[in-house]
């Protein structure tokens with residue numbers, strides 16, 4: 001931190017403290033009025049001074065007009081006298097996070113979109129106009145709200161009646177700003193240092209019956225298990241390839257606030273799987289195009305661009321891509337997707353990272369979702385029984401994330417997923433070779449990948465050399 005930033009921070013802290021102080025004293029919240037009051041007091045003191053013999057220096061009972069220069073909290077405090085007139089703020093960020101853990105409040109995380117504003121973000125979350133303006137006004141005391149960068153994650157704290165109780169945002173690695181509602185309904189700004197921490201967690205285990213069950217027992221969260229299944233789609237069949245005594249090694253990342261609150265989604269960083277037939281080690285890496293894929297220790301990606309069977313659980317290919325006799329219409333038509341028969345309500349996953357462009361009923365498709373991916377690719381999902389509740393057009397989804405459930409809506413003879421892959425608006429065979437797949441990393445990207453992988457996993461060198469360590473050793477992170 002430069003000296004200029006330090007001075008700015010100190011100035012800002014002083015400003016927030018004074019704001020809170022004036023508010024608690026019941027004086028007007030606008031400084032102009034306060035300044036005027038203090039100025040009048042000063043004039044009165046000077047006028048009255050010659051008529052009294054004051055035992056103490058008059059300066060002590062007569063605070064000077066606050067100077068909007070570098071003022072630390074220590075310098076402001078003596079002005080308040082010996083008696084602590086100002087009660088501590090009733091609310092703090094720690095306290096509000098504790099209330100979330102107790103179930104009194106719930107959180108909503110929302111990213112600031114490009115070209116959007118904080119007011120718009122709050123409006124989308126159903127915050128009433130009065131509170132919206134008060135929140136922005138309070139934040140404005142700490143930061144130029146117009147300068148907030150897109151992508152910033154806002155945490156909204158709401159009570160059971162869905163009324164907003166606080167907003168916090170981490171503006172840099174070491175600093176979080178918050179505005180919290182006091183018991184009297186007013187809003188108070190806060191700053192906190194180093195709030196959100198990224199934790200890397202490693203879990204090792206042995207398969208007892210199923211991979212999912214054993215991983216869950218070892219402490220791997222559901223969302224990370226989905227990412228593992230998606231990352232190894234096409235390489236590992238989690239029903240027939242996994243047997244008891246196979247071992248797994250999982251590393252994932254989670255974001256936790258100082259109050260112990262987990263925010264955002266968890267990200268799989270590494271999966272190691274040792275089965276009777278093979279050993280697989282995959283590292284997550286985000287390439288320069290911003291796409292996260294899984295690579296082996298040599299920097300090769302065995303991953304297909306799309307999952308072939310975007311279902312969580314067993315499925316059967318009941319109808320392939322291409323010409324066929326339609327089971328209901330009874331004449332030959334072209335089947336533009338593949339049909340995967342699966343029990344009703346089997347979770348359907350996004351086949352790749354993307355944005356939802358359609359969500360709703362669509363003729364014979366019944367309940368339908370369409371996702372736009374990179375390079376002109378799209379995927380579509382039909383006959384769904386229902387959608388994941390919080391999804392809508394414009395929602396971003398990650399490969400392996402659950403988007404809905406298998407059903408038999410529309411023109412359908414039984415529960416199945418109709419799955420399509422489209423390239424430039426034309427369907428292609430999801431099982432065909434013309435579907436793009438990620439490649440070998442090279443040059444600077446390969447160096448970056450190796451550096452990241454080496455610092456992530458203690459056995460990276462062995463994975464790279466093809467020498468597999470006998471038993472993974474438990475090494476806490």
Ligand SMILES: [Zn+2]
Nearest residue numbers: 337338339418
């Ligand atoms: Zn179909």
